[in-house]
Amino acid sequence: MVDIRLTNTKTRGKEVFRPLDPENVRLYLCGPTVYDRAHLGNARPVVVIDVLVRLLREVYGAGNVTYVRNFTDVDDKINASAAARKAAGAPGTLEDLIRERTEETIAWYHADMDALGAERPDHEPRATDYIQQMIDMIGTLIAQGHAYAAEGHVLFDVRSFPEYGRLSGRSVDDMIAGARVEVAPFKGDPMDFVLWKPSDADLPGWDSPWGRGRPGWHIECSAMAYELLGESFDIHAGGIDLQFPHHENEIAQSCCAHPHGDFARVWLHNEMLQVEGKKMSKSLGNFFTVRDLLEKRVPGEVIRFVLLSTHYRKPMDWTADKAQAAEDTLWDWRVLTKGVEPAPAPDPRIIEALADDLNTAGAIAVLHGLRDDPALLLASARFLGLLQPEMGDWMRHDLASIANVNFSVKDALEELTQKLTDLRVEAMQTKSFGSVDALKTALTEAGVEVRMSKAGVELLAGPRLDVSRLGALL
Numbered sequence: 001m002v003d004i005r006l007t008n009t010k011t012r013g014k015e016v017f018r019p020l021d022p023e024n025v026r027l028y029l030c031g032p033t034v035y036d037r038a039h040l041g042n043a044r045p046v047v048v049i050d051v052l053v054r055l056l057r058e059v060y061g062a063g064n065v066t067y068v069r070n071f072t073d074v075d076d077k078i079n080a081s082a083a084a085r086k087a088a089g090a091p092g093t094l095e096d097l098i099r100e101r102t103e104e105t106i107a108w109y110h111a112d113m114d115a116l117g118a119e120r121p122d123h124e125p126r127a128t129d130y131i132q133q134m135i136d137m138i139g140t141l142i143a144q145g146h147a148y149a150a151e152g153h154v155l156f157d158v159r160s161f162p163e164y165g166r167l168s169g170r171s172v173d174d175m176i177a178g179a180r181v182e183v184a185p186f187k188g189d190p191m192d193f194v195l196w197k198p199s200d201a202d203l204p205g206w207d208s209p210w211g212r213g214r215p216g217w218h219i220e221c222s223a224m225a226y227e228l229l230g231e232s233f234d235i236h237a238g239g240i241d242l243q244f245p246h247h248e249n250e251i252a253q254s255c256c257a258h259p260h261g262d263f264a265r266v267w268l269h270n271e272m273l274q275v276e277g278k279k280m281s282k283s284l285g286n287f288f289t290v291r292d293l294l295e296k297r298v299p300g301e302v303i304r305f306v307l308l309s310t311h312y313r314k315p316m317d318w319t320a321d322k323a324q325a326a327e328d329t330l331w332d333w334r335v336l337t338k339g340v341e342p343a344p345a346p347d348p349r350i351i352e353a354l355a356d357d358l359n360t361a362g363a364i365a366v367l368h369g370l371r372d373d374p375a376l377l378l379a380s381a382r383f384l385g386l387l388q389p390e391m392g393d394w395m396r397h398d399l400a401s402i403a404n405v406n407f408s409v410k411d412a413l414e415e416l417t418q419k420l421t422d423l424r425v426e427a428m429q430t431k432s433f434g435s436v437d438a439l440k441t442a443l444t445e446a447g448v449e450v451r452m453s454k455a456g457v458e459l460l461a462g463p464r465l466d467v468s469r470l471g472a473l474l
């Protein structure tokens with residue numbers, strides 16, 4: 001069995017991954033707050049973890065991996081949107097309007113992530129479907145002395161968990177000294193965080209032992225992960241921006257509520273995303289959603305390719321040049337693999353690269369070396385979620401043209417390589433290179449890259465191969 005090595009944020013080292021149960025590998029990814037379209041940064045962990053899940057299923061078996069990604073549908077922005085619609089005369093209760101809005105937004109999210117070739121998780125829990133489980137967990141934390149009720153709120157007592165700060169490498173005292181923490185009068189300690197908060201008539205709410213209210217953000221993932229994966233599971237993933245305080249708080253409340261469990265054993269965090277070398281932000285005018293790119297005719301698999309071209313633990317810079325280069329490469333690979341049956345398995349070097357802390361950039365480098373074996377290229381690319389049949393609509397016209405020709409592009413290039421080689425040999429003898437230059441020019445105009453050296457002739461299909469011109473040269 002292949003050894004998978006992953007960098008565990010909690011231990012700050014690369015470790016050999018050993019699941020708790022090889023027949024039930026469990027993974028949780030923090031999903032989106034569904035108040036609007038997913039931006040490009042939201043897509044990065046989805047694509048990265050999609051590749052990890054593919055690897056885990058390859059190594060441990062497709063039926064032996066459980067992947068959970070949640071939806072946060074309790075949020076002030078969602079509430080404000082629903083309240084605005086109610087004020088405008090929309091029928092239904094506030095809760096009805098919130099559900100209607102989040103249903104719409106979840107559908108958007110699914111469509112956008114589907115376009116990137118990301119497979120759906122096994123479970124996609126919504127926070128509003130697990131309110132009772134959150135209330136039960138909060139009650140347990142109070143009973144065990146790790147939380148307290150105050151003025152309709154329930155707060156977690158950070159000082160009751162000595163391990164708090166281990167994930168982010170901070171001490172509680174340092175966090176208080178170096179952070180701007182809002183100290184509400186009902187807080188026992190500035191770092192204590194909210195598990196439950198009251199709701200008035202203008203906000204969604206649920207009945208609880210502490211009055212009508214709604215959960216804090218952090219308790220949601222702890223309750224849903226426990227219900228679906230148990231008190232101990234293998235991997236918890238998310239963006240580095242969630243490391244503190246969200247993931248730190250998840251660990252504290254989960255380990256205190258279930259002291260015999262480990263919660264998540266391995267923590268994976270992907271780095272942030274930039275655009276043209278700058279932090280993505282609305283103020284800089286470089287903020288865009290996945291849907292923005294798709295509507296600008298940037299293919300979903302091009303977005304996926306660019307996201308995988310940088311290691312997940314490094315900051316990723318989205319640029320127009322990278323997107324164009326990715327499109328050119330994918331166009332070339334789709335031409336080469338048109339009508340080809342994929343090999344039975346991907347190149348072993350793909351698995352080796354991914355098993356080394358998800359080295360997706362290394363895996364793509366392997367793909368570049370497989371142009372001479374289209375069947376293996378296709379199988380290997382598909383393992384990374386690329387060159388999937390359903391993702392090729394952006395090349396429909398080009399591929400239709402290729403399908404209508406009665407020759408293999410690979411065979412055509414081999415035949416023309418021999419033709420140009422023979423003409424070159426003849427020209428070396430006659431000192432007349434007119435026919436060589438003419439064929440070379442025609443090949444270039446057909447989108448073929450011509451390489452000639454002392455070692456011989458090499459023809460490569462360029463990113464804009466014109467198959468009709470190519471066929472005319474045979």
